[in-house]
Amino acid sequence: EVQLVESGGGLVKPGGSLRLSCVGSGFTFNDYNMNWVRQAPGKGLEWVSSISSASSYKYYADSVKGRFTISRDNAKNSLFLQMSSLGAEDSAVYYCAGSAWYFYMGIWGKGTTVTVSS
Amino acid sequence: EIVLTQSPGTLSLSPGERATLSCRTSQSVSSNYLAWYQQKPGQAPRLLIYGSSNRATGIPDRFSGSGSGTDFTLTISRLEPEDCAVYYCQQYSSSPYSFGQGARLEIK
Numbered sequence: 001e002v003q004l005v006e007s008g009g010g011l012v013k014p015g016g017s018l019r020l021s022c023v024g025s026g027f028t029f030n031d032y033n034m035n036w037v038r039q040a041p042g043k044g045l046e047w048v049s050s051i052s053s054a055s056s057y058k059y060y061a062d063s064v065k066g067r068f069t070i071s072r073d074n075a076k077n078s079l080f081l082q083m084s085s086l087g088a089e090d091s092a093v094y095y096c097a098g099s100a101w102y103f104y105m106g107i108w109g110k111g112t113t114v115t116v117s118s
Numbered sequence: 119e120i121v122l123t124q125s126p127g128t129l130s131l132s133p134g135e136r137a138t139l140s141c142r143t144s145q146s147v148s149s150n151y152l153a154w155y156q157q158k159p160g161q162a163p164r165l166l167i168y169g170s171s172n173r174a175t176g177i178p179d180r181f182s183g184s185g186s187g188t189d190f191t192l193t194i195s196r197l198e199p200e201d202c203a204v205y206y207c208q209q210y211s212s213s214p215y216s217f218g219q220g221a222r223l224e225i226k
Contacts, residue, residue, distance in 0.1 A: 035215075037163075044220040045155070045163060045206050050213070059213040062119075095162055103210040104153035106174060108162040 002026035002107055004096045009112030016086050016116070022079040022096030022109055030054075030074035032107070033099040036081050038092035039111075048094070049081065050103050063089075086116045120145045120209050122218035130224040137194040139221050141207035146187045151211040154183055154192045157220075158203045166205075167192065199225050 008020040020036070036048040049070040050059045058070055069082040079096055093113050097105035121144040131137055141152065150170035155163040165174040167183035170190055182193045194201055202225045207218040 037217075044204075045157070045208075045217040047208070047215045047217060050215060059215070061214050097163075099210075102151065103215050104151070104165065104168040104208065105155075105163075106165045106168075108164070110162055 004098060004107055004109035006094065006096045006109045006112035009094065009114045011115045011117060012086055013118050014087055014116055017082070017084040018086065018114060020081040020083065020094055020096075020112060020114075024077045024079070024098065024107075027098070027107065029077040029098075031100070033101075033103055034070075034072060034079045035097045035099060035103065035105055036070065036079075037095045037097055037105070038090075038114075039095070040089075040092040043092075046092070050099075051079070083114070086114075088116050090114060091116045119214055120147065120212065120216055122207055122209060122216055124205075124207060124218035124221045126221065127219075128222045128224065130226055131197055132226045133197050133199060135197050137192075137197055137201070137223055139192040139194075139205055139223070141185075141190040141192070141218050143188045143190070143209055147190075147209045147211045149211065150186050151209060152183075152185070152190045153208045153210060154181075155206045155208065156201075156203045157206065163206065194223075197223075197225060201225060 035050045093111040095111045096109040098107035154167040157163040171183045
């Protein structure tokens with residue numbers, strides 16, 4: 001079964017840091033570009049960051065540039081998002097998504113929830 | 119940055135009718151790198167269409183996409199109750215790979 005499973009979400013204080021992880025299975029992870037997409041409560045989808053299959057290219061939304069870092073470990077079929085200087089506006093469900101070609105997203109995880117609150 | 123604007127915001131139709139959802143982009147999307155997703159409450163999004171008009175694996179042929187340049191359309195023919203969802207377009211032509219604000223489809 002093709003699957004992405006996110007973890008690492010939780011409650012963090014403003015200004016704090018958090019590291020999200022995503023593990024893929026059932027497909028050739030190192031052939032896929034990978035992405036993070038978030039959704040604040042009651043809001044639409046917001047693209048956060050993407051990384052190419054061999055980590056050659058990394059892209060970020062302006063809203064997270066300089067605060068978030070995307071990375072991957074193909075040997076462990078894993079994708080990461082290191083988040084720092086978190087604010088209330090970063091509270092959302094964070095989805096990990098895979099792209100077989102370019103950056104449309106054919107595989108999605110169920111998401112992990114990040115809440116930034118004092 | 120390419121901004122995507124979806125219309126209408128909400129569409130309410132009956133089973134068996136046809137739904138037409140629009141996505142307009144602020145700049146031309148090269149190579150028609152435009153995708154559509156369906157999201158039901160409490161679920162992750164699901165890819166419906168990529169490359170403007172290519173159905174993803176397992177997507178019924180009731181769903182079709184069309185368009186080029188700055189105007190794109192998702193058409194759902196013969197609506198079924200399970201089509202009730204929010205639909206998003208996304209451009210992956212250039213970073214940031216932005217989404218539209220979403221369009222809610224209600225089935226009467």
